[in-house]
Amino acid sequence: xxxxxxxxxxxxxxxxxxxxxxxxxxxxxxxxxxxxxxxxxxxxxxxxxxxxxxxxxxxxxxxxxxxxxxxxxxxxxxxxxxxxxxxxxxxxxxxxxxxxxxxxxxxxxxxxxxxxxxxxxxxxxxxxxxxxxxxxxxxxxxxxxxxxxxxxxxxxxxxxxxxxxxxxxxxxxxxxxxxxxxxxxxxxxxxxxxxxxxxxxxxxxxxxxxxxxxxxxxxxxxxxxxxxxxxxxxxxxxxxxxxxxxxxxxxxxxxxxxxxxxxxxxxxxxxxxxxxxxxxxxxxxxxxxxxxxxxxxxxxxxxxxxxxxxxxxxxxxxxxxxxxxxxxxxxxxxxxxxxxxxxxxxxxxxxxxxxxxxxxxxxxxxxxxxxxxxxxxxxxxxxxxxxxxxxxxxxxxxxxxxxxxxxxxxxxxxxxxxxxxxx
Amino acid sequence: xxxxxxxxxxxxxxxxxxxxxxxxxxxxxxxxxxxxxxxxxxxxxxxxxxxxxxxxxxxxxxxxxxxxxxxxxxxxxxxxxxxxxxxxxxxxxxxxxxxxxxxxxxxxxxxxxxxxxxxxxxxxxxxxxxxxxxxxxxxxxxxxxxxxxxxxxxxxxxxxxxxxxxxxxxxxxxxxxxxxxxxxxxxxxxxxxxxxxxxxxxxxxxxxxxxxxxxxxxxxxxxxxxxxxxxxxxxxxxxxxxxxxxxxxxxxxxxxxxxxxxxxxxxxxxxxxxxxxxxxxxxxxxxxxxxxxxxxxxxxxxxxxxxxxxxxxxxxxxxxxxxxxxxxxxxxxxxxxxxxxxxxxxxxxxxxxxxxxxxxxxxxxxxxxxxxxxxxxxxxxxxxxxxxxxxxxxxxxxxxxxxxxxxxxxxxxxxxxxxxxxx
Numbered sequence: 001x002x003x004x005x006x007x008x009x010x011x012x013x014x015x016x017x018x019x020x021x022x023x024x025x026x027x028x029x030x031x032x033x034x035x036x037x038x039x040x041x042x043x044x045x046x047x048x049x050x051x052x053x054x055x056x057x058x059x060x061x062x063x064x065x066x067x068x069x070x071x072x073x074x075x076x077x078x079x080x081x082x083x084x085x086x087x088x089x090x091x092x093x094x095x096x097x098x099x100x101x102x103x104x105x106x107x108x109x110x111x112x113x114x115x116x117x118x119x120x121x122x123x124x125x126x127x128x129x130x131x132x133x134x135x136x137x138x139x140x141x142x143x144x145x146x147x148x149x150x151x152x153x154x155x156x157x158x159x160x161x162x163x164x165x166x167x168x169x170x171x172x173x174x175x176x177x178x179x180x181x182x183x184x185x186x187x188x189x190x191x192x193x194x195x196x197x198x199x200x201x202x203x204x205x206x207x208x209x210x211x212x213x214x215x216x217x218x219x220x221x222x223x224x225x226x227x228x229x230x231x232x233x234x235x236x237x238x239x240x241x242x243x244x245x246x247x248x249x250x251x252x253x254x255x256x257x258x259x260x261x262x263x264x265x266x267x268x269x270x271x272x273x274x275x276x277x278x279x280x281x282x283x284x285x286x287x288x289x290x291x292x293x294x295x296x297x298x299x300x301x302x303x304x305x306x307x308x309x310x311x312x313x314x315x316x317x318x319x320x321x322x323x324x325x326x327x328x329x330x331x332x333x334x335x336x337x338x339x340x341x342x343x344x345x346x347x348x349x350x351x352x353x354x355x356x357x358x359x360x361x362x363x364x365x366x367x368x369x370x371x372x373x374x375x376x377x378x379x380x381x382x383x384x385x386x387x388x389x390x391x392x393x394x395x396x397x398x399x400x401x402x403x404x405x406x407x408x409x410x411x412x413x414x415x416x417x418x419x420x421x422x423x
Numbered sequence: 424x425x426x427x428x429x430x431x432x433x434x435x436x437x438x439x440x441x442x443x444x445x446x447x448x449x450x451x452x453x454x455x456x457x458x459x460x461x462x463x464x465x466x467x468x469x470x471x472x473x474x475x476x477x478x479x480x481x482x483x484x485x486x487x488x489x490x491x492x493x494x495x496x497x498x499x500x501x502x503x504x505x506x507x508x509x510x511x512x513x514x515x516x517x518x519x520x521x522x523x524x525x526x527x528x529x530x531x532x533x534x535x536x537x538x539x540x541x542x543x544x545x546x547x548x549x550x551x552x553x554x555x556x557x558x559x560x561x562x563x564x565x566x567x568x569x570x571x572x573x574x575x576x577x578x579x580x581x582x583x584x585x586x587x588x589x590x591x592x593x594x595x596x597x598x599x600x601x602x603x604x605x606x607x608x609x610x611x612x613x614x615x616x617x618x619x620x621x622x623x624x625x626x627x628x629x630x631x632x633x634x635x636x637x638x639x640x641x642x643x644x645x646x647x648x649x650x651x652x653x654x655x656x657x658x659x660x661x662x663x664x665x666x667x668x669x670x671x672x673x674x675x676x677x678x679x680x681x682x683x684x685x686x687x688x689x690x691x692x693x694x695x696x697x698x699x700x701x702x703x704x705x706x707x708x709x710x711x712x713x714x715x716x717x718x719x720x721x722x723x724x725x726x727x728x729x730x731x732x733x734x735x736x737x738x739x740x741x742x743x744x745x746x747x748x749x750x751x752x753x754x755x756x757x758x759x760x761x762x763x764x765x766x767x768x769x770x771x772x773x774x775x776x777x778x779x780x781x782x783x784x785x786x787x788x789x790x791x792x793x794x795x796x797x798x799x800x801x802x803x804x805x806x807x808x809x810x811x812x813x814x815x816x817x818x819x820x821x822x823x824x825x826x827x828x829x830x831x832x833x834x835x836x837x838x839x840x841x842x843x844x845x846x
Binding site for chain 2: 210213223225226228234238264268270271272273274275276277280282283284287292333334368369370394397
């Protein structure tokens, strides 16, 4: 449908250059998960400068951890403040009426990894051929900044709106979702939420979950020269790995979900870390492995945990050593439930229509095999939410992560339309 | 055969209490491989005090490393001096005639490991129920000190002897044999050598070798949620591990050596360390594993290295990923050749007879599945050598390592007899 004059006016108020500059400034502030305070403080200043109502607070991590639905955490948060940041805006300050649309974006990024693999500076925010390079440029400072500038554009345009807009700049998404969890507990809610994750501005109303585990496999030390007198934790792991691959196969054999079922492997079980032994000539008496198991749509996380544990227990029943020396399973780190809203939810249709009106192309509906804050908003917050943002998730977490500035601007335009039409 | 009056006189001169006290003093000086300087300096003082001719020198590690037959090294030697120590004694100072018997003992010990696994102090040298507890008590400060006190007894007894006696207190045996290598290069040689390793005073004239390797297995990183787009270095390792176990089986299928062939697994191939990945939710792009492969009697170390490399190469030929992304194999750390002297070598018979005369029991002839400095003395130094010392190798490298003081004293007595009869 054609854009209204109000929509045209708001779109025209978007400060595109300011958006790209602010995004590059934000990318230059390292904010690996657990070290987001500097970036949050800087962003809070921007928000105040734009005239938004800013709530910047210290998150009591210890208190959150006692919550029965705590979403998990992997990093050490003893070294840096855990800072919550939410900005709200409404046309008439103080008026509490009307609906609210929430934009949710995480400010934490994964570490830059091996610097030598980068052609660009991980914290340099180089703008080359229309692409902004840097850790977090795609995942997801681009989407976060697009949302902030969308609100600013609506505000600056002076178009009349009812209700309010909110942007949640959250920490700790990568390792569980502590920031969104804290924001919801603090009462920062709305009638719907757009999670500005990189989807290439396609729409993801369904995301699988992912549960992080750490397993200790016991062995028995011996000098390598008499290795038969020991029990190699590595050899025990070989059987465990095979068993887990089999479990993954079973869990992915008949996935009927209309979006997740299209993926080659909707619910991966992946081992990310293995560490065993401390000397080349000793039989290793311990192996630790860490990984994640996908949670299917509609499946309870607890059921997945029990199945995983039972699978390892069944294996141990057939292995005299493991039967007498149990593996220790911890559900460490991020515990991402799966989450979804109906494919034809009004929020999905709204965002789709905004993209059609802006680009004449219909965005694709997709399912995500990864966890995100969507499930916290939907399951814990009771707020319909969809992933919808600029950038390609394929370059997230990678060297030379980047986003296209044109897509960031298009995202801001889509958010402006979505906000005006939602309220 | 009955002991001679000279032998009786020398045996009577053994300072048994002094031996046990000195051994406990030495155990109390931590001397993990790479940090032996304090123990060497202390022992040199003892040797001088006993009136021996002491050579205490700084080993030029960098120069040794350039030697084509460098025996390998694993520890970092940049933090502590590498000290050589050899004491020699002859009845008439300056006389160069006669034969020489060498006692060789390493003063370096493996780290104490997990302190919580110890009931006794690792560096406490507690004497309980006739056992001395502590790291190195068995492997092999007991044998080293027994040798020193055997020479002292002969000296103190004033019995006439021709030729000379030498004790080499060597560093870095556990990680390759740099100390014995340096001693031989410095010209400290003899006509035969007793390596005072813990054999329960049995005789080991043949020792398998052991070559330490480090292999890097490349993978391809991807987020766990799209793990099929990556290549897990862990999964590549599973195949490699299986292949190596198969190689071990082949290499141990028909061992005909009269001593090594009696062992359940003469030439173990053991993986001691595995490390892969740095995040639970990433497909690991690299796995490093370290281990050791046994070298058979009469087998060239180079042939073993080539076979190991060829085995991994053959596996890679059948795996498209590994074919294009080669594993990197390093022969890191200790490179212990195998080594032996004939079972009926006069040195073996001599030591056997000494034990029979002292205990009325014939010691057993054994083969060792582990590397030792024997092979350096035999192969590199051209000096017939046998492992023959107090203590049980089964408690070496373990928590609550210990040795029986009575066996240390018996070893010193056997060394006295062997020395008198050899010269």
